[in-house]
Amino acid sequence: MKQQAVFKALADPSRRRILKLLRGGSKTAGELAEAFNFSAASLSHHFAILKAAELVRTERRGQFIVYSLNTSVLEDVSSLLLDLFGREEKQ
Amino acid sequence: MKQQAVFKALADPSRRRILKLLRGGSKTAGELAEAFNFSAASLSHHFAILKAAELVRTERRGQFIVYSLNTSVLEDVSSLLLDLFGREEKQ
């Protein structure tokens, strides 16, 4: 996991909102776009950042691209946080 | 807790490094500065951001200002993450 990519990705409120929207289940780029006033291009930009951080997975379904949460990263991020705040015993 | 402030604060690698340095115990601004090549002013800037996010506490001890980890935020951040990645049942 790319630590910096993950933290950068989470730093933007729009991207966190995208993640929240995906909690309810997979959604196409267009469905996600409905929740925002941005252009599709701007949303794509955010998608790319979330994907680079491996926070979301994508799957093409015909003309649609379906986004879904990569929940396995939750564990990774959790240990990142423990690494930041935990006692120093490890490392 | 200010969610945006916390995520912004964690987005910078230098600030994460500061947090890591503080795991070993409280340190003065000067002691922390030794670990970086930045000017004291730049470090102060980072300290201010970490403080605004309540990730660190400060205490003046004479001419020194001592920084320490505010570990209670770990719990807050954890629930933020659950909020982002968890199932939608809550809210």
Place this chain on the structure above:
DNA sequence: TTTTTAATTAGATAAATGTCTAATTATCTA
């Protein structure tokens, strides 16, 4: 095959961020 729809990529630009030096504030010491 041509046209339409979904989405991304490219390129430009304004706003935010990280760094610097200089000036200021706060405390200690002689």
Place this chain on the structure above:
DNA sequence: TAGATAATTAGACATTTATCTAATTAAAAA
């Protein structure tokens, strides 16, 4: 009180980031 040390704040500047429009890619439909 005056000078020295620790740290922060102010202001400037370069880099990064988020947004936009326009162009491109990919698949579906006519």
